[in-house]
Amino acid sequence: PGPDTVAPGHFDLVVVSNRLPVDYELAEDGTESWRTSPGGLVTALEPLMRASDGAWVGWPGVADREFEPFENDGISIVPVRLSTEDLELYYEGFSNDTLWPLYHDVIASPSYHREWWESYVRVNRRFAKAAAAAAAPGATVWVHDYQLQLVPRMLRDARPDLVIGFFNHIPFPPYGIFAQLPWRKQILDGLLGADLIGFQRLADAGNFSRAVRRLFGYSTRGVAVDVPSQNGQHRRVIAKHFPISIDAAAYEEMAKRPEIQARARQIREDLGNPKTIMLGVDRLDYTKGIGHRIKAFGELLEDGQLNVEDVTLVQVASPSRERVATYMQLRDEIELAVGRVNGDYSTISHTAISYHHHGYPREEMVALYLAADVMLVTALRDGMNLVAKEYVAVRHDGDGVLVLSEFAGAADELKQAVLINPHDIDGMKAAIVKSITMPKRERTRRMRALRRKVFDNDVAAWSASFLQTLTGGAAVPS
Numbered sequence: 001p002g003p004d005t006v007a008p009g010h011f012d013l014v015v016v017s018n019r020l021p022v023d024y025e026l027a028e029d030g031t032e033s034w035r036t037s038p039g040g041l042v043t044a045l046e047p048l049m050r051a052s053d054g055a056w057v058g059w060p061g062v063a064d065r066e067f068e069p070f071e072n073d074g075i076s077i078v079p080v081r082l083s084t085e086d087l088e089l090y091y092e093g094f095s096n097d098t099l100w101p102l103y104h105d106v107i108a109s110p111s112y113h114r115e116w117w118e119s120y121v122r123v124n125r126r127f128a129k130a131a132a133a134a135a136a137p138g139a140t141v142w143v144h145d146y147q148l149q150l151v152p153r154m155l156r157d158a159r160p161d162l163v164i165g166f167f168n169h170i171p172f173p174p175y176g177i178f179a180q181l182p183w184r185k186q187i188l189d190g191l192l193g194a195d196l197i198g199f200q201r202l203a204d205a206g207n208f209s210r211a212v213r214r215l216f217g218y219s220t221r222g223v224a225v226d227v228p229s230q231n232g233q234h235r236r237v238i239a240k241h242f243p244i245s246i247d248a249a250a251y252e253e254m255a256k257r258p259e260i261q262a263r264a265r266q267i268r269e270d271l272g273n274p275k276t277i278m279l280g281v282d283r284l285d286y287t288k289g290i291g292h293r294i295k296a297f298g299e300l301l302e303d304g305q306l307n308v309e310d311v312t313l314v315q316v317a318s319p320s321r322e323r324v325a326t327y328m329q330l331r332d333e334i335e336l337a338v339g340r341v342n343g344d345y346s347t348i349s350h351t352a353i354s355y356h357h358h359g360y361p362r363e364e365m366v367a368l369y370l371a372a373d374v375m376l377v378t379a380l381r382d383g384m385n386l387v388a389k390e391y392v393a394v395r396h397d398g399d400g401v402l403v404l405s406e407f408a409g410a411a412d413e414l415k416q417a418v419l420i421n422p423h424d425i426d427g428m429k430a431a432i433v434k435s436i437t438m439p440k441r442e443r444t445r446r447m448r449a450l451r452r453k454v455f456d457n458d459v460a461a462w463s464a465s466f467l468q469t470l471t472g473g474a475a476v477p478s
């Protein structure tokens with residue numbers, strides 16, 4: 001066995017992602033605990049992981065700490081250590097200041113630093129080793145997202161017996177943009193180590209296949225990519241779109257709870273009973289088009305098309321990647337813009353933009369969705385955007401209008417939303433006015449169609465379809 005070969009472990013399904021579904025927490029009094037993060041991926045995979053013998057490999061959210069594997073809610077957790085330097089170079093650097101802006105249409109300029117790349121390779125190797133050590137002979141390993149694109153190839157080299165899937169949660173850029181990356185060939189080669197590469201949209205899978213043809217000249221037919229192997233043979237890799245979703249029933253169930261409905265009414269009252277509540281919910285990220293949204297709303301107030309007594313915009317911007325310079329600048333820009341609009345248009349009794357730089361528990365988000373007459377999803381580029389799907393799942397009353405950017409993956413499915421180009425400020429203003437004044441019949445007709453789409457394609461269907469394609473039929477690999 002070569003230096004990279006690893007003795008197999010005993011898990012039949014291994015999920016690998018940068019973040020674990022649990023976060024390490026150290027309270028002020030020194031007590032340590034693990035908090036389950038409420039991500040959709042966990043909800044989708046939990047039942048599968050329990051049914052098969054599953055393990056989750058990832059980073060516990062704290063630097064420089066080594067943890068032994070442990071069990072949480074019936075899932076085995078295998079923590080991977082990241083040092084302060086790894087976080088700076090691999091996570092904040094290459095993942096979130098090179099790949100993230102590059103893959104989101106260079107809305108912000110990507111930085112290219114060789115030390116960041118070297119760290120990315122080192123950390124990907126560490127994740128691959130941990131996954132290889134956990135996986136039983138012939139196991140299925142499912143690797144997630146842009147932070148870990150080299151893992152499939154590293155895993156295949158170490159453990160050719162494994163079935164390897166990869167899912168990219170963010171967009172895959174057009175070739176003209178992807179080609180900027182100094183390590184573009186290494187990234188493609190890393191991904192091609194997988195048997196199945198999943199993308200959010202049809203266009204993302206197409207961009208990937210085009211890059212493979214342009215850079216390697218491999219032949220691709222439909223979803224199939226033929227990767228030459230040593231003996232003049234080919235290994236077939238599938239590159240296909242699998243739009244991710246949410247646990248729609250769980251959201252609907254929460255929305256039906258009396259205490260959450262009471263909270264939604266309370267929110268409206270606390271805002272001064274405006275006729276219309278508009279809502280934005282995003283990680284504070286430059287891809288989300290928060291500034292464009294505020295500009296459109298500010299102009300509508302300025303034009304007198306909207307009045308602060310009648311309409312309030314609630315903007316939840318959850319803190320994200322706060323040590324990356326672009327995110328610090330964005331926060332300053334957004335908070336300046338919010339302050340300007342509020343300074344110009346708020347009254348003592350009515351605030352134009354109710355702005356919250358916080359993350360909230362899921363219950364509070366559901367109450368906000370219920371209270372919101374118009375949901376604004378104005379991303380400049382977004383892999384999917386699950387907020388759009390959450391809003392739809394919550395609206396069992398059949399009411400509420402979703403304004404959705406064409407540049408969010410969700411727009412491929414949610415065609416009955418009011419679709420917008422967020423760069424077109426006049427178009428966005430018209431869409432907002434149209435949504436606020438939309439007759440009830442049209443609102444319900446659209447929402448009914450949207451809800452059908454979301455409930456027919458929930459996150460359980462997503463993971464089942466990915467794993468079925470990967471393992472050739474078995475819903476749960478055994």
Ligand code: G6P
Nearest residue numbers: 018019096145146169170320321
């Ligand atoms: C996006 C990415 C995820 C990432 C999440 C939060 O949804 O696709 O991989 O985990 O953002 O970002 P963070 O950097 O805090 O993990």
